[in-house]
Amino acid sequence: MDDNEQINFIQVTSQLNWDEYFMLLAMLASFKSKDPSTKVGCVFVDKYNHQITMGYNGAVAGIDETKIPWGNDRTVSLEFQKYGYVIHSEANAITHRNASLEGSRGYVTLFPCNECAKLIAAQRVEEIIYLSDKYSHTAENRIAKRIFDLAGVKYRQLKISPLLVDGLHGYLKQLLT
Numbered sequence: 018m019d020d021n022e023q024i025n026f027i028q029v030t031s032q033l034n035w036d037e038y039f040m041l042l043a044m045l046a047s048f049k050s051k052d053p054s055t056k057v058g059c060v061f062v063d064k065y066n067h068q069i070t071m072g073y074n075g076a077v078a079g080i081d082e083t084k085i086p087w088g089n090d091r092t093v094s095l096e097f098q099k100y101g102y103v104i105h106s107e108a109n110a111i112t113h114r115n116a117s118l119e120g121s122r123g124y125v126t127l128f129p130c131n132e133c134a135k136l137i138a139a140q141r142v143e144e145i146i147y148l149s150d151k152y153s154h155t156a157e158n159r160i161a162k163r164i165f166d167l168a169g170v171k172y173r174q175l176k177i178s179p180l181l182v183d184g185l186h187g188y189l190k191q192l193l194t
């Protein structure tokens with residue numbers, strides 16, 4: 018190539034690494050949740066960084082969401098609390114998958130509960146990457162970690178860099194002003 022033909026061979030970089038990219042997708046999924054108190058999203062990806070399935074916490078697919086209680090007050094019977102009806106994002110993603118999750122990575126906005134940990138471990142997911150672990154003081158959380166440890170599911174927290182947050186601000190500003 019002479020100098021002229023090299024004109025388009027410029028150095029390029031991505032704003033996002035794979036971890037940040039998929040955590041943003043999980044966050045996007047969480048925005049679709051109707052749950053007024055806790056919106057959670059997740060995405061499972063294969064070793065080639067292709068997404069397999071995504072989910073958010075919501076009502077059972079196919080039922081009228083306006084007919085179920087969305088409040089979280091535990092002083093009434095479970096029959097009248099959201100906890101009796103809502104499916105967690107991980108369970109939703111696993112239910113609606115079209116391919117095996119064996120060896121996959123799961124990106125979750127909130128560390129999985131023990132019920133979802135059972136499903137994740139049974140699917141032979143290789144690693145869980147989470148954003149928040151705000152329920153780390155609960156028994157459910159400790160059980161989930163124990164299940165992962167026993168099943169060999171790795172887990173690690175992702176710190177979203179301030180650079181990425183600044184980048185998003187800049188992007189929105191550039192688009193909207």
Ligand SMILES: [Zn+2]
Pocket residue numbers: 105106107129130131132133134
């Ligand atoms: Zn769960």
